[in-house]
Amino acid sequence: MTLIPELTILQPADKEQIDLPHTSEEELAVGKKRLYIESYGCQMNFADSEIVAAVMRNAGFATTSSAEDADLIFLNTCAIRDNAEQKVRNRLKHLTGLKRQKPELLVGMLGCMAERLKTKLLEEEKVVDIVAGPDAYRDIPKLVEEAESGQKAVNVFLSREETYADISPIRLNSNGVTAFISIMRGCDNMCSFCVVPFTRGRERSRDPHSIVREAQDLFDRGYREVTLLGQNVDSYKWNDELRMMNDAQQSDQTNSSLDFAGLLEMVAQIHPDLRVRFSTSHPKDITDDVLHTMARYDNICNYIHLPAQSGNSRVLKLMNRTYDRPWYMDKIRSIRRILGNDCGISTDMISGFCTETEEEHQESLSLMDFVRYDYAYMFAYSERPGTLAAKKYADDIPEDVKKRRLNEIIAKQLEHSAERNQRHIGQVQRVLIEGTSKRSEDFLCGRNDQNKMVVFPKGEYQKGQYVNVLVTECTSATLRGEVI
Template identity: 50%
Template sequence: MGLHVLISPPFSSSTSIIFKPTSSASLLFKFGYALSKSPSSTTTYLRPSSLKYVASPPTSIPLSGYFSRRTRRFHGGFIAATAAPGSVQKSEELRPSVSPDQSWVQRQNGIEPLTGSEVPLRGRIYHETYGCQMNINDMEVVLSIMKNAGYSETVDVPETAEVIFINTCAIRDNAEQKVWQRLNYFWFLKREWKSNVAIGRSQSRHPPKVVVLGCMAERLKDKILDADKMVDVVCGPDAYRDLPRLLDEVDYGQKGINTLLSLEETYADISPVRISKNSVTAFVSVMRGCNNMCSFCIVPFTRGRERSRPVESIVSEVRELYREGVKEVTLLGQNVNSYNDTIDNTDVEPGTNWKLSDGFSTIAKVKKMGLRFSDLLDRLSTEFPEMRFRYTSPHPKDFPDEFLYLMRDKHNICKSIHLPAQSGNSTVLERMRRGYTREVYLDLVHKIRSIIPDVGITSDFICGFCGETEEEHADTLSLINEVGYDMAYMFAYSMREKTHAHRNYVDDVPEDVKQRRLTELIETFRNSTGQCYDMQIGSIQLVLVEGPNKRAPETEMIGKSDRGHRVSFVNVAVPHRDGDYDGQRKVAIGDFVEVRISKSTRASLFGEALAVTKLSSFYNSMDESIACVS
């Protein structure tokens, strides 16, 4: 009347623990040491440092650990067994090198399990990401953390994964609904795993652990964990270092949760694992969080307050990307141009010296001012003259004049500015707590275009915000026409809990009205944006080639211009002016190509490839041409 428990490596041989009934009422462990005991005193965790003697368990005690019958797997360094009252005797025997979880599957189902070489030691990862570019970069950070913890392989489909990550967005309800749909499917995979094992169809070693990351994790952690065992781990944006531990907790029947926000975490010391291995573009996070507290926005509550990475850690990451062949880097932050490095800068100034765009105000307070975003861009553009730099997403309040002049003078800082307006009506902007009026915003647009004549301007708009009237909506339509944006992101308002609007306003615009206004926004933008593309016909644009044009992959290539426009061209042999190649050849991914624009649509450009060149060479020749004309 006993139970055999096998202990796998780190021991060189397996050890059998045999429980025999006795009437003793004491529990004495000289077998390693006890780590923890549950409040109900039914579970004890042991990590055996040596196997000497265990005497007299008084009651049925599951020693939860190395082998769990609930999860059907073993866990390193622990033993697990359920025993009737009795004494324990030790015996040792050498056994073939077969992992216990595999032998369990064989024994229970009579099927051939995956071999150790087919399944990584700690499981394969499948990941999905929703939302902004920051989430993409965060997933790369997560993959780096998991790789260092022994999760070394990713897969392309969730059916073959032992761990499923879903990185979420909480900005709008539509994004959250997509996540709930995917969680339902992952729950289905968890339920079907056992029956698939029984018939030999399982592609994963154990039921997948489902992990929710990102903004939804912080905002809806309780709802997610209560959702009928859909999710095993909930981890917020500032707690990704804790993921390996949280996953281990799941092995012992616990839910893993950590959504604490940090005032310091920037993951500056972590080198992200790039999701797009062969891409010539990359994202680099430079700061996290937001202090602006716009009334509609959940970001300060899901991402925390602003904190910036040290300049040197950013430069180091960009340098590594340059060595890997990356040609364009997008600097990321929830409010990227509020970057403020007080760590690397020894000459920290009082926060009262912080300069805003003319006419703008903010409720955010800066205590100390260090190296600003213009300092960071100046350093990067100088040190890496053959790389292009973009940034997103900025706030209009943080465009002081010196920053605009830097963008004008540095050839490798892209002449593209994202300038989120959100509304074209001053009253709505006040309710949104944006810190500017329509007139002040337009003044900034005019200043930007006077300093950087060929700049591309993009924006964000929200329609149907609390209390928005038809007249206020019409002001937004007129702003779109007046500015003439290159591109815009437009959304119907979605009330978010915890925000200032949720606490103080009423979401009183009917959904059908929101959708009608959104349609009007989109139509107005489409009718106004054509001139941004038409005016480039006949010009020569420098295009970074990103790959074949999907519409004609055999004959055409596509890339992005300095202003951020998509440009396609027929791939024919062209001269090379970069000094590395003598003669002509077809264009390759990662080349900077001079393209003469011959045709435009409302969303893209088409032209003729003239030559492959270097970034610096192109702008030097352009400067010489301008000097000759003048």
């Protein structure tokens, strides 16, 4: 999965999130202890925070949207770049002052940064009372009890089985329209620049029946879009006796395994009005079966995030991406052949990876010209301790060169984003309304099939509705139009 804070983003919504929980007045009225959670980084962290909120609600905690009102504060952290960790450390400085005013306050570190640093985090950050890795969230109530007794509490055990499939997430700060569903955890891809396999462990897939039940429950509660999440969704695999569902009846069918294409179809069959998205795809694993499944169902969104990272085969080999430039280009051709030229495609692109030459950087730019991405997540290479790249390669590209190459990538993507958005002018787009525009209460916004944000006059429409919008103008990031 793309897990990249502090990067340049050309897309409808910022990928780096700092998500806060909602406050339930009913919960607070009964005098429960109060939990405050901030989530940094990727969509998976946000989904994990919803799991933590559910675990802590069962332990007697309500959520609050104010750190000052909390008895317990969790920071769900990201470790993909040093700057991501520095943001969390800066936040801890503020919480140190808060804890001086309220000595009984407990502060916990969750997620990838907690897993990477483990007990060292307690030594470096005295304000931290609890450290819990991504597979230890069931144990958090016990860790809180230990911390309340004055001990420092830690659990960073990585599991080969944990998927939290039986826990119903508490939808934090939800718009009531869109939701994330985690379908698998961990990553078996050892990309040399990435810390995720070390902080989230090995891949394990979730029971498909629990995924379908969660999606059905969300639809029944009024949600109209789900995003299936995994570090690499295309490697999803479940071995079991599978009960396959169709619109008319339930029948028993025994299969040796279910792959991602099969799971995608099961979720799409829940209801035509339930939009289905997924993230993230790995170029080596996405199959034509997945693409054909997308083509068969109108409610599977016509959008794929397919990170390239580089356009040069030698650099891709150093990155241990397990594909080369021709392979990636063939995947793009398959997408265009099966899903058409209007399919939205986005990417991740790294500038200045170890030993990258100017000619190899130019190949990244030429790959962008070939694909013409709708938007991209772009950043300069940042060495992370413990990764294969940190152990094997020198971070030898000067920072000014990295930044100059990054700016060239950004300029290229701005050009392509504007070009791709121009294609929609004069077209009618089906938009799922997500809420009020950030810029004006007089406008609503929502995404189209290709994951592009569309803004239009409010009228009498409400969030959760589908509307047809005639696109009349655009920027490189947003479409604007009128409901017809």
